[in-house]
Amino acid sequence: MQLYERGMLDLDRDVNAYLDRFEVKNPFKTPVTAGKLMTQTAGIPQALIGLAAPTPEVLQPLDEYLAAQLPRVNWPPGKLYSYSNLTITLLGYLIQKRSGLAFNDYIQQNIFQPLEMNRSSFEQPLPGSLASDLAVGYQYHQGKLESVPFLYLNIAPAAALSATAIDMAHFAIAHLQEGRYENRRILAQSTARFMHKQHFTHHPLLPGTAYGFHERLENNLRALGHFGNLRGYTSSLTLIASENLGIFIATNSFNGINDDILTQFFDHYYPVTRSPTSPASETNFEPNLERFRGYYRDLEYPRHSIGKLTAPGRYFRLTASDNSLLIEPPKIIPGNLMFPENYEPIRLVPIEPLLFQRTDNDGYVAFETDKQGNIVYLFNALNAKIGAYEKLAWYETVPVQLMLVMVCLLIFLLALVWTARSWWCDRVAILPQI
Numbered sequence: 001m002q003l004y005e006r007g008m009l010d011l012d013r014d015v016n017a018y019l020d021r022f023e024v025k026n027p028f029k030t031p032v033t034a035g036k037l038m039t040q041t042a043g044i045p046q047a048l049i050g051l052a053a054p055t056p057e058v059l060q061p062l063d064e065y066l067a068a069q070l071p072r073v074n075w076p077p078g079k080l081y082s083y084s085n086l087t088i089t090l091l092g093y094l095i096q097k098r099s100g101l102a103f104n105d106y107i108q109q110n111i112f113q114p115l116e117m118n119r120s121s122f123e124q125p126l127p128g129s130l131a132s133d134l135a136v137g138y139q140y141h142q143g144k145l146e147s148v149p150f151l152y153l154n155i156a157p158a159a160a161l162s163a164t165a166i167d168m169a170h171f172a173i174a175h176l177q178e179g180r181y182e183n184r185r186i187l188a189q190s191t192a193r194f195m196h197k198q199h200f201t202h203h204p205l206l207p208g209t210a211y212g213f214h215e216r217l218e219n220n221l222r223a224l225g226h227f228g229n230l231r232g233y234t235s236s237l238t239l240i241a242s243e244n245l246g247i248f249i250a251t252n253s254f255n256g257i258n259d260d261i262l263t264q265f266f267d268h269y270y271p272v273t274r275s276p277t278s279p280a281s282e283t284n285f286e287p288n289l290e291r292f293r294g295y296y297r298d299l300e301y302p303r304h305s306i307g308k309l310t311a312p313g314r315y316f317r318l319t320a321s322d323n324s325l326l327i328e329p330p331k332i333i334p335g336n337l338m339f340p341e342n343y344e345p346i347r348l349v350p351i352e353p354l355l356f357q358r359t360d361n362d363g364y365v366a367f368e369t370d371k372q373g374n375i376v377y378l379f380n381a382l383n384a385k386i387g388a389y390e391k392l393a394w395y396e397t398v399p400v401q402l403m404l405v406m407v408c409l410l411i412f413l414l415a416l417v418w419t420a421r422s423w424w425c426d427r428v429a430i431l432p433q434i
Contacts, residue, residue, distance in 0.1 A: 001211060002110060004034075005191045008098045011035040011211075015090070018097055021063045024090075025072035034094060036077045037087050038211040039200040043073040044084045046300050051085065051159075053152045056124055062093040062103065065154045080377070080388050081200065081209065082299040085158040092157020103157055114184045115170045120163035124152050134162060135252040137232020145253065148232040159230055165248055168237060172246030175224075175239055196224060196241070202379040203366040205355065207386050213239070217363070218384040219266040227258055238262060243270075259383055272362065287350045289320035292367065295396075296378050296389040316381065316389075324349045325356060327381055346382070 003009035009018075014031035016023045024032045028043070036042040050069055053059045060068075070086055096103045104122045112120050121130055138145040153160045170181055175196070179187030187195065198215060201208025207215035213224035216238065225238035225247075236258040238247040247265065249258050295317050319326045327346040348356035354367040363384055368377040378389045 001187055001191055001195050003095065003098050005188055009034055009094065011038075015094065018094060022067035022070065024070065026077070028073060028076045030077045032073060032077050034091065035199065035211070037091050037094075039209040040081055040083050040087055041078050041200050041209070042084075042087055043075045043077045043079070043082075044087050044090075045071050045074050046082065046084045047071070047086050047155075051153060051155050053154055056152050059124060059152055059156075060154050062089065062096060062156070066090060066093055069154075078200070080299060081202065081386050082388060084300075085155045088158035089155040095157075111171075111186060112167075114186055115167075115174055115181045117163065117167035117170055120161065120167045122156055122160045122162075124156065124160055125150065126162055130162065135233075137230075138253040139232055140253075151231060159228070165250060168248040168250075169246065172237060172239055172248065176241060176244055176246055201386070202368070202377075202388065203355070203364070205364045206366055206380045207384065209386060214385050216262070216384045218263065218361070219270045219272045220362075221266065221270055223262075229254060229256065234258060236262070263384070287353060289323070289325060289350075291375055292325055293318055293320050294375075295392045296381065297392055297396075299388045299390060315392075318378070324359075 004011050011034045013033060015034060015037070016026075016032075024042075024044075026032050026043075032042045032044070037044075047069060050065075066086070066089060070090065092103045095106055099106050101109070107122060111117065119130060119133075121127060125131060126134060134150070137148045137150075139148050140146075151159075174181040174186055175192065178189045178196075179185050179192035180189075195211045196213065197210060198208045199211055201215075207217045209215060210224055213226060216223040216225060221240055221242065223238050223240045225236060228235040231254055233250070233252060234255050234257065235250040236248070238249075239245070240247075247262070249261055251257065295315055297315050317328050319328060325348040327348065344360075347359040348365050349359060351357050351364070354369070356365045356367075357363070358365065361384070363380065365381060366379045367375050368379070370376050375391050378391065380387050381389055
């Protein structure tokens with residue numbers, strides 16, 4: 001946004017115009033722009049493989065890493081939200097490319113120094129003055145919390161920031177004051193307002209994205225924020241401009257508790273009275289719920305590497321009951337990544353033909369169809385933040401895929417037995433006769 005303000009970066013221009021070492025492989029007519037990168041709608045899939053390096057000596061420069069790892073665009077830019085670490089990494093490289101400064105140097109001079117974020121750094125490893133104070137990260141392994149080593153990340157702009165709560169408070173204040181911290185500005189007020197407005201949503205009643213921030217709509221409040229999850233660490237920053245309030249959460253374990261803490265915070269300090277009557281009673285139509293039933297998969301998983309094997313952990317199923325829909329985990333898959341062990345099914349009641357309301361809060365869930373009227377996407381299934389999920393064809397569903405795997409394993413075992421039997425029979429046939 002600083003580069004945009006200085007006329008050094010056009011948010012609506014094809015980013016390939018700024019690149020020379022590599023290009024974004026985009027088979028669609030709509031270009032990938034910095035604006036779409038900042039709203040996570042560029043169509044670039046998530047990545048899980050090759051994010052980290054074993055030692056700082058083998059960390060790859062941003063241009064080399066992106067040239068080797070950036071996948072092709074998977075769906076038309078501007079159509080769907082799907083978070084990708086590589087999207088943020090590419091934005092970091094654009095900062096480096098357009099400013100002429102190394103990414104870390106740019107952030108140090110233009111963000112950390114004016115905001116007095118004196119104990120924050122993207123350096124890997126951390127400078128000596130900070131390294132001894134780094135919190136040890138922990139992760140559960142076989143039922144016990146075990147410490148994890150420091151990660152050296154090739155995707156530094158997306159995940160390598162180490163900071164303190166005080167420093168993050170300075171960052172939050174600068175945004176709540178629309179670009180100003182004390183008597184210094186990191187953005188003009190008009191630029192900050194432009195950055196904080198909604199730039200994408202799947203439906204007018206659903207949360208969307210600003211530039212660099214995700215919207216959260218809860219208890220009649222609009223919040224902007226971003227979550228961070230890394231091996232050994234969990235963090236989040238939430239800004240509620242109407243209340244002049246910033247909330248920063250950091251824990252030294254990978255636990256995903258941010259959503260629970262924020263929901264309980266909103267319910268405690270900003271409670272709302274919800275109507276006991278079902279919104280469905282106010283509708284004058286009876287939708288065909290059967291068209292919505294089926295399995296849905298989070299768009300946020302790798303498409304062009306072995307990391308796609310994590311996709312089965314990102315499913316849920318939608319069932320129909322009593323003129324409503326239920327979001328449930330696929331019980332056939334243990335340890336699903338999207339549901340806690342004590343998960344209670346979410347009930348959805350119809351408001352409009354493609355719009356439903358949750359009964360556990362005031363949130364909405366929307367659907368999208370193809371030209372033939374078939375359901376293809378579901379939006380905002382599980383929380384107060386933006387999310388997109390694709391409906392699976394019958395042959396893509398978990399039970400069918402597992403059945404195919406079992407059939408393939410059975411054929412392999414039968415072939416193995418047949419080969420062993422043939423080998424044994426041939427060996428017996430050539431034994432000398434006594």
